[in-house]
Amino acid sequence: MPSAKLWLALQDLWAGTRAIHVWPMLGWLEVKQRYRRSTIGPFWLTLSTAAMVAGMGPLYSKLFGQPVSGYFTYLAVSLVLWTFVSALVNEACTTFINAEGYIKQVRLPLTVHVLRVVWKNLIILGHNAVIVVVALFFFGPGLDWHVVLVPLGVLLIAVNGVWLGILLGLVCARFRDIPQIVASLMQVAMFLTPVFWPAEMLGRNRWAAEVNPLFHFLEIVRRPLLGQSPDALSWAAALAVTAGGYLVTLAFFQRYRARIAYWV
Amino acid sequence: MARIRAHGLVVEFPIYGASGRSLKNAVMRAATGGLLAKDASERIVVRALNGVSFELREGDRVGLVGHNGSGKTTLLRVLAGAYEPVAGTIEIEGRVASMLSISLGMDPEATGHENIFLRAAIMGMRPHEIAPLIEEIREFSELGDYIHMPLRTYSSGMAMRLAFAISTCVTADIILMDEWLSVGDAGFAKKAQERLARVLDRAKIMVLASHNEELIRDNCNRVIRLDHGEIIAVEDLGAQAAALRPMMPVPAAAT
Numbered sequence: 001m002p003s004a005k006l007w008l009a010l011q012d013l014w015a016g017t018r019a020i021h022v023w024p025m026l027g028w029l030e031v032k033q034r035y036r037r038s039t040i041g042p043f044w045l046t047l048s049t050a051a052m053v054a055g056m057g058p059l060y061s062k063l064f065g066q067p068v069s070g071y072f073t074y075l076a077v078s079l080v081l082w083t084f085v086s087a088l089v090n091e092a093c094t095t096f097i098n099a100e101g102y103i104k105q106v107r108l109p110l111t112v113h114v115l116r117v118v119w120k121n122l123i124i125l126g127h128n129a130v131i132v133v134v135a136l137f138f139f140g141p142g143l144d145w146h147v148v149l150v151p152l153g154v155l156l157i158a159v160n161g162v163w164l165g166i167l168l169g170l171v172c173a174r175f176r177d178i179p180q181i182v183a184s185l186m187q188v189a190m191f192l193t194p195v196f197w198p199a200e201m202l203g204r205n206r207w208a209a210e211v212n213p214l215f216h217f218l219e220i221v222r223r224p225l226l227g228q229s230p231d232a233l234s235w236a237a238a239l240a241v242t243a244g245g246y247l248v249t250l251a252f253f254q255r256y257r258a259r260i261a262y263w264v
Numbered sequence: 265m266a267r268i269r270a271h272g273l274v275v276e277f278p279i280y281g282a283s284g285r286s287l288k289n290a291v292m293r294a295a296t297g298g299l300l301a302k303d304a305s306e307r308i309v310v311r312a313l314n315g316v317s318f319e320l321r322e323g324d325r326v327g328l329v330g331h332n333g334s335g336k337t338t339l340l341r342v343l344a345g346a347y348e349p350v351a352g353t354i355e356i357e358g359r360v361a362s363m364l365s366i367s368l369g370m371d372p373e374a375t376g377h378e379n380i381f382l383r384a385a386i387m388g389m390r391p392h393e394i395a396p397l398i399e400e401i402r403e404f405s406e407l408g409d410y411i412h413m414p415l416r417t418y419s420s421g422m423a424m425r426l427a428f429a430i431s432t433c434v435t436a437d438i439i440l441m442d443e444w445l446s447v448g449d450a451g452f453a454k455k456a457q458e459r460l461a462r463v464l465d466r467a468k469i470m471v472l473a474s475h476n477e478e479l480i481r482d483n484c485n486r487v488i489r490l491d492h493g494e495i496i497a498v499e500d501l502g503a504q505a506a507a508l509r510p511m512m513p514v515p516a517a518a519t
Contacts, residue, residue, distance in 0.1 A: 019385075021385050021390055021391050022385040022386070025381065025382065025385060026382075026385075029371055029373075029374055029378070029382065032373065032374070033371060033373045033374070036373040036414075037373075101365075101368055101369070102368065102369060102386065103346065104341065104346055104347075105341065105344065105346055105362065105364055105365050105368050106344060106345075106346060106362055106368065106386055106387070106388075107344060107345030107346060107360075107362075107388075108386065108388075258348035261346055261347050261348070262276075262277055262278060262347070263278075
């Protein structure tokens with residue numbers, strides 16, 4: 001009965017999302033755990049990103065022929081967002097593998113483990129946001145009302161992190177080579193996606209950025225922070241990927257949800 | 265109302281990277297372990313449970329016995345809801361408390377206090393259910409002010425006492441145990457056994473997997489014997505308890 005399986009998959013998603021006494025705590029403890037005995041804690045990651053921005057900013061603005069102050073803000077926003085997006089993709093692969101102990105012993109909705117990962121990365125993004133605030137303060141540009149789109153964009157990325165965590169988590173639990181493949185692809189994607197260089201530099205070849213869904217997810221948050229008006233194409237693409245992602249994920253999740261406990 | 269009804273449970277573990285048929289034949293009927301078989305897509309699978317059916321009602325204290333690999337733990341995990349059977353159905357009425365691994369999810373860097381909430385969440389308790397029990401847990405586990413220290417600073421005895429105290433503060437209709445829980449030095453062990461007995465008294469159904477026949481005779485009123493993932497006998501203890509004894513000698517002294 002395929003409809004019964006779909007129902008169970010949806011129930012897992014719903015019950016997992018509602019378990020707000022579980023995944024926020026697990027995600028938060030993971031952040032705390034990683035940095036428990038260091039003084040500045042998760043801000044170490046912030047510092048390393050900041051060092052990258054400060055180091056690369058002057059050099060790459062020359063390389064790409066961009067005005068320094070504008071490029072600084074661009075690079076800061078891009079790197080912080082990329083760190084978030086790539087962590088979501090990479091950690092999606094190990095979502096269920098890392099939760100093996102829980103999955104084999106207790107009945108928890110699988111979605112709990114996915115939300116834990118997404119929540120943890122949202123907390124880290126919150127720390128890294130300091131860099132963006134500093135860059136905006138010193139290098140501008142001033143912000144207009146479009147900035148209300150920033151939290152919406154971040155939320156949409158996080159919502160995509162959920163289906164990605166289920167889909168990649170499931171596939172990677174079965175095929176253990178996939179995490180390595182994904183990690184390599186994300187490495188390449190960092191250079192192919194306009195992170196260090198603005199898409200405008202492509203000129204007539206801008207399509208090379210626009211066929212890349214990662215570009216659109218960066219853009220929906222990045223443009224309002226850079227004082228640019230939102231791009232309807234990017235929002236449309238991001239929403240389309242969201243819808244498509246959930247459809248594909250549900251197809252896999254309903255089929256293989258019960259198998260995950262045997263795979264991890 | 266508590267009830268467990270299992271019908272034709274089959275649980276198979278796929279073995280990935282097992283090298284084909286020759287291995288399969290060699291270990292086809294090993295002395296221990298589940299049946300090795302192949303599923304529809306020619307993968308090698310271990311059939312840990314093979315058509316297991318039973319019904320448990322209120323008042324049942326069930327002992328699961330069998331060799332290593334006979335399917336006891338797998339069956340407990342199915343009852344806990346972790347594994348969904350490949351075939352067959354399982355109906356469970358009532359709240360299940362799994363004491364299969366009582367320190368699962370505890371975080372060495374988190375404080376004892378934080379770990380109470382963590383364990384509670386994993387056991388399916390809400391913060392408002394566990395909060396009123398914290399003082400009692402602290403007292404029972406004899407941790408004192410250590411409750412506010414990270415778990416990694418605890419001795420292993422302290423950590424076990426805390427895990428035990430949290431796991432036994434649940435009220436559940438159905439309690440699952442893999443081997444009898446026992447913790448601590450002589451003084452604490454006695455206290456712990458009394459507490460465990462109270463929890464079990466409140467529960468309507470208990471399922472205990474153990475190698476210790478004596479323990480099972482003392483605490484259970486039914487025995488399910490598993491071998492190679494199948495039920496080979498169901499016995500009602502009580503009057504015939506003595507008759508059961510010669511069938512299987514007590515393997516080791518009670519711990």
